[in-house]
Every structure is written in C-alpha cells, then in structure tokens.
Amino acid sequence: MELDRDLCSLQEARNLVRAAREAQEALKDFTQEQVDHIIDMMREAGEANAARLAMMAVSETEMGNYEDKCFKNYFASRTLYDFIKPMKTVGIIREDHEQKLWEIAEPVGVIAGIIPTTNPTSTVIYKAMIALKSRNAIVFSPHPSAVRCTNEAAKIMHQAAVAAGAPEGVIGCILNVSMGATNELMKHPNVAMILATGGSALVKAAYSSGKPALGVGPGNVPAFVERSADLAKAAEYIVMGKTFDNGTICASEQAIVAEDCIADELIGQLKRFGAHFLDSEDVKKVSKVVMLPNGGVNPKVVGKDPKFIAQLAGINIPERTRCLIAPLSGVGPQWPLSYEKLTTVLGFYRVADWHEGCERCFQLLEAGGVGHSLAMHSNNEEVIREFALKKPVNRLLINTPAAMGGVGATTGLAPSFTLGCGTWAGSSVSENVTPLHLLNIKRVAWHLQIPDRKPVEPMTSGGSNERAQTQNQSQTPQVDARMVQEIIKQVMQHLNR
Ligand SMILES: CC(=O)SCCNC(=O)CCNC(=O)[C@H](O)C(C)(C)COP(=O)(O)OP(=O)(O)OC[C@H]1O[C@@H](n2cnc3c(N)ncnc32)[C@H](O)[C@@H]1OP(=O)(O)O
Numbered sequence: 001m002e003l004d005r006d007l008c009s010l011q012e013a014r015n016l017v018r019a020a021r022e023a024q025e026a027l028k029d030f031t032q033e034q035v036d037h038i039i040d041m042m043r044e045a046g047e048a049n050a051a052r053l054a055m056m057a058v059s060e061t062e063m064g065n066y067e068d069k070c071f072k073n074y075f076a077s078r079t080l081y082d083f084i085k086p087m088k089t090v091g092i093i094r095e096d097h098e099q100k101l102w103e104i105a106e107p108v109g110v111i112a113g114i115i116p117t118t119n120p121t122s123t124v125i126y127k128a129m130i131a132l133k134s135r136n137a138i139v140f141s142p143h144p145s146a147v148r149c150t151n152e153a154a155k156i157m158h159q160a161a162v163a164a165g166a167p168e169g170v171i172g173c174i175l176n177v178s179m180g181a182t183n184e185l186m187k188h189p190n191v192a193m194i195l196a197t198g199g200s201a202l203v204k205a206a207y208s209s210g211k212p213a214l215g216v217g218p219g220n221v222p223a224f225v226e227r228s229a230d231l232a233k234a235a236e237y238i239v240m241g242k243t244f245d246n247g248t249i250c251a252s253e254q255a256i257v258a259e260d261c262i263a264d265e266l267i268g269q270l271k272r273f274g275a276h277f278l279d280s281e282d283v284k285k286v287s288k289v290v291m292l293p294n295g296g297v298n299p300k301v302v303g304k305d306p307k308f309i310a311q312l313a314g315i316n317i318p319e320r321t322r323c324l325i326a327p328l329s330g331v332g333p334q335w336p337l338s339y340e341k342l343t344t345v346l347g348f349y350r351v352a353d354w355h356e357g358c359e360r361c362f363q364l365l366e367a368g369g370v371g372h373s374l375a376m377h378s379n380n381e382e383v384i385r386e387f388a389l390k391k392p393v394n395r396l397l398i399n400t401p402a403a404m405g406g407v408g409a410t411t412g413l414a415p416s417f418t419l420g421c422g423t424w425a426g427s428s429v430s431e432n433v434t435p436l437h438l439l440n441i442k443r444v445a446w447h448l449q450i451p452d453r454k455p456v457e458p459m460t461s462g463g464s465n466e467r468a469q470t471q472n473q474s475q476t477p478q479v480d481a482r483m484v485q486e487i488i489k490q491v492m493q494h495l496n497r
Pocket residue numbers: 114115116117118119141142143144177178179180182197198199200201202216217218248249250251297298299302342407416417418419
C-alpha cells in the first residue's frame with residue numbers, strides 16, 4: 001500500500017515535469033507583450049484571491065495570521081508585478097553601443113519550486129510570476145503540512161496564465177507529496193533549476209541534487225539599536241517586524257542588541273508597543289517549549305502568537321502582549337533562545353558600545369544566520385558604514401522592520417520571497433531573487449579597436465624596483481626594455497588591423 005502510494009507520487013512528479021517541459025517549449029517563443037499580458041492576468045488573479053488563499057493557508061498550516069497573509073499574497077502579486085513589469089526578459093534585453101555588446105535572454109526551462117509551510121501561497125504566487133516572466137515553466141513541491149493551499153494557489157496561477165494564452169501545464173504542483181517525489185522532481189533530467197525555500201535539510205537536498213539551485217534557508221537576524229537611533233521608531237519597527245505574520249518571515253528580527261546607555265529607554269518603548277519582558281524563570285519555561293534539544297525551533301510554535309506560547313509554557317502574560325522578549329547574556333546552546341525562532345519571541349542583549357554590539361551581532365549570525373540579514377537602528381552613518389563593511393550579511397536593513405525590509409516591502413530591495421544568502425550560506429546568489437536570475441544571458445561581442453596604449457616605462461633606477469631588479473639579476477635572463485616595447489607595439493598593431 002505504502003509502496004503503491006510512493007510509486008504514484010513519483011509518477012505524478014514525472015508527469016508534471018513532462019507537461020511543464022512541453023508547455024515551456026511553446027512558451028519560449030512568446031513575445032514580450034504576450035508574456036507581460038500573462039503576468040498581468042496572474043497578478044489580477046493573485047490579488048483577487050489574496051484573502052481566500054490567506055484563509056486557506058492559516059487554517060491548514062495553523063501558522064501566521066490572516067491579515068498579514070493577505071498582505072503577503074497581495075505583495076507577491078501587485079508589488080512584485082509593478083517591479084517586474086518593466087523588465088525586459090525576451091530577445092535582446094540590452095545593447096551596449098560603446099562596448100559593442102548585445103545581451104540576449106534565454107529561459108532556463110523547467111524550474112522545480114520548493115514551497116515552505118511558513119509562506120506557502122505567497123511563495124507560489126511569487127515563484128510562478130517570476131518563472132513565467134522569464135518564459136520558464138514551474139512545478140511546485142509543497143511542504144507536507146501545506147499541500148492543499150499550495151495546490152490551490154498553483155491552480156489559480158495556472159488558470160489565470162492559461163486564460164491569458166499560456167500553454168497548459170506551464171505551472172504544476174505535486175498533490176501526493178513525499179520526499180521521494182520531491183527528490184524525483186529536483187533530480188529529473190528535464191528540470192533545469194531549483195528554487196528552494198524551506199527548512200535547512202530540504203535546501204541542502206536541493207544543493208546536493210546536482211542541479212543549479214537558488215536556495216534560502218534559515219536566518220538569525222539581529223536588530224542592533226545604536227545610541228543615535230530614534231528609540232520610539234526603533235521599538236515600533238522591531239515589534240512590527242517580529243510580529244508580522246507571527247514571525248514566519250526568515251528576515252524577521254530574532255534578537256535585539258541594544259547599547260547600554262539607551263537600553264532602559266528602549267525597553268520602555270518596546271513595552272509601549274506591546275512587548276512583554278520575561279523574567280529568568282519564564283525564560284527557562286519559554287525556552288523549553290520554543291526550542292528543541294537539538295537547537296532547532298519546535299515546529300509546534302512556529303508562526304504562533306504569544307498567547308499560544310504562554311499557554312504552552314505555563315506562564316502568565318498581559319492580555320495585549322504582541323511579542324515575548326527574553327533577556328539573554330550569551331549565544332549558544334546554553335541560551336537556546338539565541339537561535340532562530342520563527343515565532344513571536346525575541347532575545348535581548350545589552351552591550352557597552354557599538355564595538356561590542358558588532359561582536360554580539362557577529363556571534364548571533366554565526367549561530368545560524370550568516371549571509372542572511374541584519375537590522376540596524378541608527379542615525380550615525382559612520383557606525384552604519386562600519387557594520388556594512390564588517391558583517392557577513394547580504395542585507396543590512398536600516399531603520400526599518402527587518403521582516404518587511406528584507407523582502408523589499410519597506411526598502412528599495414527587489415520584492416522577493418527568496419532571499420539569496422551568498423556563498424556564506426552555500427548559495428550562488430547574494431541578493432533577492434528576481435526573473436533575471438532565471439535566465440541564461442547570451443552575449444554577442446564584437447571585435448573592438450583596442451587603443452594603442454603607451455606601455456608603462458620600465459623603471460631603470462632608484463627605489464625598491466632597483467633592489468628587486470638587482471636581486472633577480474642572478475636568476476632571470478636580462479630582457480631589453482626596448483625589445484618588450486617593440487613586441488607590445490606589434491601585438492597592438494596586429495589586434496587593430
Ligand atoms: C522570505 C522568506 O521568509 S523564506 C522563509 C524561509 N524559511 C522557512 O521557510 C522556514 C524554514 N522552515 C523550517 O525551518 C521548517 O520547515 C519548520 C520549522 C517551519 C517546520 O519544521 P518541520 O515540519 O519539523 O520540518 P521540515 O519542514 O523541515 O520537514 C518536515 C518533513 O517534511 C518533509 N518535507 C519538507 N518539505 C518537503 C517537500 N517539499 N516535499 C516533501 N517532503 C518535504 C521533510 O523532509 C520532513 O520529513 P521527515 O519528517 O521525514 O524528516
């Protein structure tokens with residue numbers, strides 16, 4: 001029986017890839033106008049169904065909240081559409097007259113889209129739109145606890161695309177989910193690329209599949225509050241970022257790092273915006289229910305509100321609490337809440353100055369968020385610059401809620417639900433993924449007249465060069481400088497002919 005189900009799910013994955021491949025063969029010849037019309041219709045369907053899909057996602061996964069999931073679906077359709085609409089993704093997309101270069105866009109083919117349980121419907125809308133904008137087909141693999149809503153989002157996107165002229169089968173979604181089917185999809189010879197968003201094990205599986213994979217896994221985003229920050233705004237934005245969809249966005253704040261001289265005032269402001277500070281006993285109780293003994297987050301608390309967590313931990317909190325804050329003194333297994341929590345719980349650290357703050361943020365990133373994001377609240381550009389130059393993150397988010405800033409909702413970053421974390425996290429991209437990452441770019445390069453540059457005069461006397469020359473004299477044969485110049489001249493003449 002089990003075997004039958006596995007075979008059936010493998011066959012389903014293969015059938016979906018076959019249909020997607022045929023559809024993509026046709027789609028690759030579509031014009032920019034045709035593609036843009038399809039994307040516009042998908043945008044309309046995403047917007048029209050934002051609320052229904054949000055409701056489905058919340059009730060099936062029991063993660064996040066309805067309002068924020070509505071926003072995420074709207075953001076993945078409307079905001080993303082506005083951003084990608086002017087992008088050229090068909091034919092010659094750039095001509096450089098000076099360097100005599102053309103750039104020609106070619107789709108990659110069929111993409112495997114791995115969908116997380118934290119942002120299922122918004123990630124489907126986003127991935128389907130960027131895939132089709134670049135004339136690719138896509139087959140989704142849902143997380144086992146979000147199969148229905150992921151399939152519904154994929155169906156809505158598919159229907160809208162086909163009604164606008166896209167070939168049938170251009171968007172598919174596995175219904176009989178199994179790890180075997182997901183592996184089959186990722187390793188299928190007709191799948192060109194993997195867009196993987198999810199837990200670290202799955203992202204790792206994507207990277208190990210032998211296919212080019214753009215993945216995003218965990219973050220552990222510190223929010224550093226520096227003494228020059230507007231503390232009321234910083235507190236408001238941190239609570240806003242942390243509580244957005246109950247902490248399910250991987251760019252959401254995981255710990256506050258505050259300079260000691262402003263820490264008390266910041267605590268007052270955080271309380272004003274609905275944060276509840278835990279005493280040391282309650283920190284222990286919350287740690288036990290939020291984190292697993294292996295250091296990972298307990299899936300039961302992911303995307304849950306503070307009331308749920310408090311009940312599970314057996315602690316009392318005020319009625320209006322929006323998030324729980326645990327004062328911590330270190331990073332590592334001794335302080336379980338120093339890791340990524342994906343829920344409405346934050347760590348809190350005091351540091352003497354920004355140098356110590358820099359070090360603490362580094363430790364937090366090293367504990368699981370290297371390459372991802374860091375938030376900073378400061379009006380001191382010098383300190384911001386120091387952080388930007390030193391920290392191993394690809395998004396440094398200034399005076400903004402990290403969850404929304406990271407995905408490009410409140411910053412100038414590209415709207416995206418796949419945030420590249422660079423080689424630090426095993427990824428080949430370090431920016432927010434857009435349709436331009438799903439293209440092969442052919443370059444047509446003409447012969448250029450290479451200018452007859454004057455060769456650099458070799459030094460004949462004085463300084464360290466003379467010393468180097470003297471040292472080398474015994475080992476290397478002497479070369480006449482005029483001879484070198486003559487050779488270079490001849491090569492230049494030859495190239496310019
Ligand atoms: C912009 C953004 O915000 S992107 C967000 C990126 N980050 C995330 O999505 C959060 C990362 N996700 C996670 O950490 C986890 O999924 C959690 C904590 C939310 C839930 O954890 P869990 O349910 O315990 O584990 P996980 O999701 O890894 O997998 C559960 C099982 O489903 C399986 N599974 C997960 N995805 C798939 C899939 N696409 N196909 C088949 N099986 C899958 C896993 O292999 C695992 O199987 P196992 O129990 O046999 O080992």
